[in-house]
Amino acid sequence: MDALSMNAVHLTINNRKILSNLSMNVPQGDAVTIMGPNGAGKTTLLKVALGLVKPTSGELYFFGKKGLSKESQKLLGYIPQNLGLVNELSVYSNVMMGALRRMPRWRSITGMYPKDLVDDTYSLMYDLKISHLKDIKIKKLSGGEKQRVAIARTLIQKPLIILADEMTASLDFKAAVTVMEIFSEIKKKMKITLLMTHHNPDIARLYSDNVLIMMNGRIEKNIPANEITADTIGGLYEP
Amino acid sequence: MNPSRFQYTWIAILLIIIGSSVHLGFNPLSIIDDADNSAVILGELLEFDFSVWDKVLFSLIETLEMALIGSSIGFVLSIPAALLAARNISPSYVSVIFRSLLGLLWSMPPLLWAILLVVVVGLGPTAGIFAISLYIMGLSGKYLYEIYESQNVSAYDAMHVLGATRMQIAKFVTIPEALPHMGNQYLFLLSYSVRESSILGLVGAGGIGFYIIHHLESLNYGKAAPFILAILAVTLGMDYASTRLRKRLVHN
Numbered sequence: 001m002d003a004l005s006m007n008a009v010h011l012t013i014n015n016r017k018i019l020s021n022l023s024m025n026v027p028q029g030d031a032v033t034i035m036g037p038n039g040a041g042k043t044t045l046l047k048v049a050l051g052l053v054k055p056t057s058g059e060l061y062f063f064g065k066k067g068l069s070k071e072s073q074k075l076l077g078y079i080p081q082n083l084g085l086v087n088e089l090s091v092y093s094n095v096m097m098g099a100l101r102r103m104p105r106w107r108s109i110t111g112m113y114p115k116d117l118v119d120d121t122y123s124l125m126y127d128l129k130i131s132h133l134k135d136i137k138i139k140k141l142s143g144g145e146k147q148r149v150a151i152a153r154t155l156i157q158k159p160l161i162i163l164a165d166e167m168t169a170s171l172d173f174k175a176a177v178t179v180m181e182i183f184s185e186i187k188k189k190m191k192i193t194l195l196m197t198h199h200n201p202d203i204a205r206l207y208s209d210n211v212l213i214m215m216n217g218r219i220e221k222n223i224p225a226n227e228i229t230a231d232t233i234g235g236l237y238e239p
Numbered sequence: 240m241n242p243s244r245f246q247y248t249w250i251a252i253l254l255i256i257i258g259s260s261v262h263l264g265f266n267p268l269s270i271i272d273d274a275d276n277s278a279v280i281l282g283e284l285l286e287f288d289f290s291v292w293d294k295v296l297f298s299l300i301e302t303l304e305m306a307l308i309g310s311s312i313g314f315v316l317s318i319p320a321a322l323l324a325a326r327n328i329s330p331s332y333v334s335v336i337f338r339s340l341l342g343l344l345w346s347m348p349p350l351l352w353a354i355l356l357v358v359v360v361g362l363g364p365t366a367g368i369f370a371i372s373l374y375i376m377g378l379s380g381k382y383l384y385e386i387y388e389s390q391n392v393s394a395y396d397a398m399h400v401l402g403a404t405r406m407q408i409a410k411f412v413t414i415p416e417a418l419p420h421m422g423n424q425y426l427f428l429l430s431y432s433v434r435e436s437s438i439l440g441l442v443g444a445g446g447i448g449f450y451i452i453h454h455l456e457s458l459n460y461g462k463a464a465p466f467i468l469a470i471l472a473v474t475l476g477m478d479y480a481s482t483r484l485r486k487r488l489v490h491n
């Protein structure tokens with residue numbers, strides 16, 4: 001079954017076609033990477049899937065059910081381009097923030113978090129090797145540490161699908177591999193479906209099953225990840 | 240804008256300035272023609288009459304207290320008002336209302352608020368405190384909602400996906416991200432209000448301005464001088480202190 005699919009999605013903003021007749025699908029449990037030049041519409045595609053941007057027309061399906069219901073919204077995790085962490089708050093608070101749906105509102109406002117969520121936060125910080133940074137503000141962290149906080153924040157909501165936008169963009173290759181190793185291990189353990197965007201073909205090949213090539217607001221090709229090299233991608237990026 | 244249009248704009252502004260001066264019969268050289276007058280007044284001012292020192296001290300403390308209370312009330316009220324005015328947090332009909340409110344508070348100078356409030360609550364520092372509060376609420380609110388609206392969009396996107404309510408977004412993103420700016424802002428408002436509250440005495444709303452206007456009007460320049468000197472010393476001192484404190488905040 002597909003965890004997520006889109007059928008004939010169009011998005012026009014100010015008479016400009018941002019997405020045009022876009023169809024794609026992500027099988028449950030798979031890791032799919034979207035690649036494509038700047039401005040191709042990768043971020044916009046993810047935002048449409050998340051309900052942050054309303055498409056002009058077209059259909060969305062989550063686990064076979066049409067539309068983005070409140071229920072399916074709960075299953076979606078998001079790591080935005082440049083992460084969207086709160087720089088002035090600690091690692092702990094940023095991770096806890098991911099659990100807003102799992103606690104009564106008054107607890108989130110008063111900061112009296114439930115015991116089970118505090119435990120979950122600690123164990124995720126441990127898994128992602130950021131326990132020692134618990135009380136440090138995000139603005140003081142390195143790029144790789146921030147990525148791991150962002151991953152922890154989305155994992156604590158127990159999502160079934162994670163949409164991650166260029167999560168390794170600011171890292172050197174070694175740091176990117178470290179983050180992706182941790183991430184894909186957890187993904188397997190928790191049976192999460194992944195839809196990512198990356199610009200690095202090596203990362204795409206190593207950590208996904210399929211690669212979708214996106215250009216001018218549509219999916220042009222669907223390639224098995226093991227066929228992706230800098231050369232094959234280089235050709236596709238040319239106009 | 241191309242260079243010639245740029246030049247035309249400046250020429251137009253210059254012409255308007257000259258036109259306005261002619262309209263008002265304003266002659267910049269009159270200050271020199273009347274130099275004798277200026278010299279006399281300056282001379283009398285320099286004969287500091289320090290017999291009024293107890294009133295200087297008393298009214299100076301009153302001015303500082305008014306500024307402290309007024310700017311603190313205004314600042315605290317401006318925080319929720321700015322949240323309600325920010326387009327990225329509040330529904331548009333709410334933000335329109337609060338933007339207009341803050342704009343209104345800000346567009347009236349504290350002295351005009353003081354004139355109105357003296358009528359409402361009577362003569363004395365209470366009117367002055369309210370005047371400062373209202374004006375500072377407008378000034379600070381406008382500044383804050385612009386800070387809120389310029390915050391990182393992806394943090395807000397992430398919160399929306401997490402199902403956060405407006406209150407949760409304010410608590411977890413808007414306020415914490417703005418906090419360092421807000422510390423600066425408060426210090427600035429504090430020293431700004433000292434200057435503002437030193438003139439509210441002109442309309443009987445408390446503070447040191449009352450004595451200055453009283454002595455100037457009775458042509459007692461020597462007695463006015465210590466009060467003016469006191470304002471000068473305190474505003475310069477406040478400015479210096481708040482600049483240093485702000486530098487510390489930024490480096491933290």
Ligand SMILES: Nc1ncnc2c1ncn2[C@@H]1O[C@H](COP(=O)(O)OP(=O)(O)OP(=O)(O)O)[C@@H](O)[C@H]1O
Binds near residue numbers: 039041
């Ligand atoms: N709200 C919007 N209003 C107008 N145009 C938009 C809006 N959002 C996106 N666009 C346009 O849509 C196009 C696709 O943008 P998008 O951010 O999805 O590209 P991308 O593939 O993620 O690029 P990058 O690799 O640089 O992140 C761009 O040309 C962008 O200018």
Ligand SMILES: [Mg+2]
Binds near residue numbers: 165
């Ligand atoms: Mg993008």
